[in-house]
Amino acid sequence: MSALRPHQLGLCRACHQFIKPLERECPHCGANVLRAALDYQERHDMATRAAQDLNALLAELGLVSPHS
Ligand SMILES: [Zn+2]
Numbered sequence: 001m002s003a004l005r006p007h008q009l010g011l012c013r014a015c016h017q018f019i020k021p022l023e024r025e026c027p028h029c030g031a032n033v034l035r036a037a038l039d040y041q042e043r044h045d046m047a048t049r050a051a052q053d054l055n056a057l058l059a060e061l062g063l064v065s066p067h068s
Pocket residue numbers: 012013014015016017026027028029030031
């Protein structure tokens with residue numbers, strides 16, 4: 001069996017369809033896969049930092065444990 005499993009495939013961050021790992025343009029929605037992935041990563045990082053900042057602020061205020 002050499003069939004690709006889902007985690008070996010890429011994912012188009014624009015339409016959330018599986019694509020071949022080296023695909024540059026999504027065959028489903030035509031998006032630039034790399035650009036869409038970078039945008040997704042940027043938003044994800046921003047959300048992660050915002051959550052960390054919020055947790056730090058809450059910890060500073062003694063509302064949550066810093067290790068939660
Ligand atoms: Zn797509």
